[in-house]
Amino acid sequence: MNSDTALNFQTLSQTCSHASLTSQKLRYWAEQIRPYWDETGSGSDIPLHRKIWEWAFIASALKDNGMLRPQAKGLGFGVGKEPLVSLFASLGCTIVATDQSFDSAQSAGWSQSNQFAGELKALNEKGLCDPALFEELVTFRTVDMRAIPQDLSGFDFTWSSCAFEHLGSISEGLKFVLDQMKCLRVGGIAVHTTEFNVSSNSDTITTGPTVLFRRRDIEDLARHLRHQGNLINLDFTLGATEADLHVDSPPWSGTHLRLKHDGYTITSFGLVIQKGQQRSTPPFLKLKLQLNRH
Numbered sequence: 646m647n648s649d650t651a652l653n654f655q656t657l658s659q660t661c662s663h664a665s666l667t668s669q670k671l672r673y674w675a676e677q678i679r680p681y682w683d684e685t686g687s688g689s690d691i692p693l694h695r696k697i698w699e700w701a702f703i704a705s706a707l708k709d710n711g712m713l714r715p716q717a718k719g720l721g722f723g724v725g726k727e728p729l730v731s732l733f734a735s736l737g738c739t740i741v742a743t744d745q746s747f748d749s750a751q752s753a754g755w756s757q758s759n760q761f762a763g764e765l766k767a768l769n770e771k772g773l774c775d776p777a778l779f780e781e782l783v784t785f786r787t788v789d790m791r792a793i794p795q796d797l798s799g800f801d802f803t804w805s806s807c808a809f810e811h812l813g814s815i816s817e818g819l820k821f822v823l824d825q826m827k828c829l830r831v832g833g834i835a836v837h838t839t840e841f842n843v844s845s846n847s848d849t850i851t852t853g854p855t856v857l858f859r860r861r862d863i864e865d866l867a868r869h870l871r872h873q874g875n876l877i878n879l880d881f882t883l884g885a886t887e888a889d890l891h892v893d894s895p896p897w898s899g900t901h902l903r904l905k906h907d908g909y910t911i912t913s914f915g916l917v918i919q920k921g922q923q924r925s926t927p928p929f930l931k932l933k934l935q936l937n938r939h
């Protein structure tokens with residue numbers, strides 16, 4: 646292993662929290678994407694919203710692990726109209742941005758929800774990246790996260806925000822995280838955010854348009870990732886400030902770190918994984934992971 650691929654990895658996979666969102670690092674990244682949450686340019690303080698946490702957490706974890714630099718190759722899944730594609734390109738990264746087909750997005754309601762780009766230039770609509778640089782560094786591909794094409798390999802980093810809970814079931818979501826590791830070079834970093842069930846480690850939504858991952862699902866996934874040779878460190882500590890404890894519900898308030906979803910309290914969870922030299926998975930673990938799928 647050369648120095649480029651040496652495993653040196655400390656970032657914790659963690660829940661969204663007030664302390665994390667207001668940390669100096671995440672505030673820096675939230676400011677870099679200000680046009681996405683302060684459309685009128687009011688200069689307001691960063692809202693306590695888990696969506697901003699997800700985007701800032703992904704950027705911060707990638708930066709901490711040396712990924713946001715010129716010539717680094719990144720692969721984004723289910724990118725919708727998020728700011729990260731143009732943000733990463735503005736830092737010189739070469740990006741393959743992917744999302745499902747327009748027809749699939751339309752039938753699932755994403756194209757009507759203003760969360761599906763459908764075309765490349767919509768990914769830089771707020772101008773975070775110089776247009777010529779964006780054109781040079783970013784390509785768009787239609788990719789179904791449930792069937793990742795094999796030629797998408799050798800990337801320095803991968804990411805997704807708020808996407809793998811929408812693949813139909815807990816098992817499809819976990820399968821995506823395992824499959825997308827094949828897109829990375831050894832030493833590469835994956836950062837993915839998703840729904841986390843705060844209220845229960847047993848009852849949850851296991852199938853449907855949005856599923857809710859429990860602590861035990863993430864622990865199973867981590868075991869599997871580690872047995873393949875990858876690194877992941879988990880921290881399930883929940884925030885305990887007034888903003889953390891507020892469970893938002895319609896009509897939504899300005900504080901939106903946790904919310905009610907179909908009777909469950911949820912927040913976001915950010916996974917950070919480093920790819921190691923791959924080992925084959927012992928058969929008993931394959932069986933265990935399948936048994937835990939619903």
Ligand SMILES: C[S@@+](CC[C@H](N)C(=O)[O-])C[C@H]1O[C@@H](n2cnc3c(N)ncnc32)[C@H](O)[C@@H]1O
Binds near residue numbers: 745761788806
């Ligand atoms: C909640 S939106 C999030 C969009 C964006 N990542 C963001 O943070 O704003 C979910 C995204 O997942 C995409 N998606 C859902 N199912 C998918 C699939 N099977 N393959 C690829 N993308 C999918 C949707 O098209 C949409 O872009």
